[in-house]
Amino acid sequence: MVGRLIARKKTHTRRISQVGFNRYGYRGGFLWVRETFRHRLDDAHGAHITYEADGSVYVPSFEEKRAYEFLRKCKRYDGSYSPAMYMPRDLSRIDLRIEGQPWFEHVADISDTDIRLEGIPETVAESESLVSSLGMTMAGWLSLSLREKFEKVWNSLHKKPKPVVRSDEGRRIVSHYISYPFSGESHETTLRGKPLHIVANPKVLVLPFRVRKIRR
Numbered sequence: 263m264v265g266r267l268i269a270r271k272k273t274h275t276r277r278i279s280q281v282g283f284n285r286y287g288y289r290g291g292f293l294w295v296r297e298t299f300r301h302r303l304d305d306a307h308g309a310h311i312t313y314e315a316d317g318s319v320y321v322p323s324f325e326e327k328r329a330y331e332f333l334r335k336c337k338r339y340d341g342s343y344s345p346a347m348y349m350p351r352d353l354s355r356i357d358l359r360i361e362g363q364p365w366f367e368h369v370a371d372i373s374d375t376d377i378r379l380e381g382i383p384e385t386v387a388e389s390e391s392l393v394s395s396l397g398m399t400m401a402g403w404l405s406l407s408l409r410e411k412f413e414k415v416w417n418s419l420h421k422k423p424k425p426v427v428r429s430d431e432g433r434r435i436v437s438h439y440i441s442y443p444f445s446g447e448s449h450e451t452t453l454r455g456k457p458l459h460i461v462a463n464p465k466v467l468v469l470p471f472r473v474r475k476i477r478r
Contacts, residue, residue: 263381263392263415264295264297264298264313264315264316264356265315265316265391266381266383266388267295267356267381267473268315268316268356268473268476270472270473271381271383271388272379272380272381273361273379273381273470273471273472274376274379274380274381274468274469274470274471275293275380275468275469275471276369276372276380276466276467276468276469277466277467277469278420278442278464278465278466278467279366279465279466279467280461280464280465282366282465284364284467286360286364286467286469287360287364287469288360288363288364289360289361289362289363289364290359290360291359291360292357292358292359292360292474293357293358293359293360293469293471294351294354294356294357294358295354295355295356295357295358296346296347296349296354297313297314297315297346297349297354297355297356298313298314298315298343298344298345298346299311299312299313299314299343299344299346299349299353300312300314300342300343300344301344308321309321309322310322311353313355314343318355318478320353320355320477322352322353355476355477356473356475356476356477357473357474357475357476358471358472358473358474359471359472359474360469360470360471361470361471361472362470364467364468364469364470365467365468366465366466366467366468367465367466367468368463368464368465368466369416369442369444369463369464369465369466370444370445370463372409372412374408374409376468377408377409377411377412378408379470380412382408382411382412382415384408384411386400386404389403389404392415395418396414396415396418398414412444413444413445416444417443417444420441420442420443420444420464421441421442421443421444422441423439423440423441423453423458424439424440424441425438425439426438426439426440436454436456437456438456438457438458438459439453439454439456439457439458439459440458440459440460440461441458441459441460441461442461442462442464443460443462443463444462444463445462445463446460446462446463447460447462448460448461448462448463
């Protein structure tokens with residue numbers, strides 16, 4: 263969905279907030295975007311970053327060396343892409359400004375208008391990259407309603423169980439897993455011998471924004 267941000271077609275985002283606490287900021291505040299990236303060293307650019315969404319190349323300045331050293335020590339340096347969650351602030355290229363007052367709702371309460379503001383594409387040309395990442399055919403995607411498309415995207419990001427890690431005498435261990443599907447029934451089960459909490463239709467914080475800056 264980073265491509266939709268760059269095209270200014272996405273102006274809302276939803277963040278899971280089961281406790282009803284806003285840790286992202288209020289109107290006038292700023293957010294920054296993590297995205298999938300590749301960290302490489304070659305003759306053409308020297309040490310540089312490639313952003314997967316559009317193939318843009320960025321060569322960090324001397325002042326950003328600390329962030330680059332973090333990447334070198336912590337993640338791949340072999341040219342393969344790293345997940346967005348590993349991007350440090352210094353290497354983010356997109357800044358957002360919160361434009362309206364954030365609010366809470368359950369994710370399944372989203373309206374068709376807000377689904378469009380979330381950047382869900384409807385035309386073939388706009389959908390190609392997203393459909394490929396979801397492992398769907400274009401015919402399958404186009405057969406879905408707007409709401410079903412949003413549910414597909416949401417579940418691709420939040421339905422897969424994620425480990426919750428805690429520290430125990432200096433060791434990081436998985437205490438349980440959690441999943442946030444768009445719909446269904448909330449319940450508890452087990453995964454790999456640990457509790458799995460399935461929280462269906464979770465409460466989310468809705469953040470309306472505009473793109474403030476994209477570093478070129």
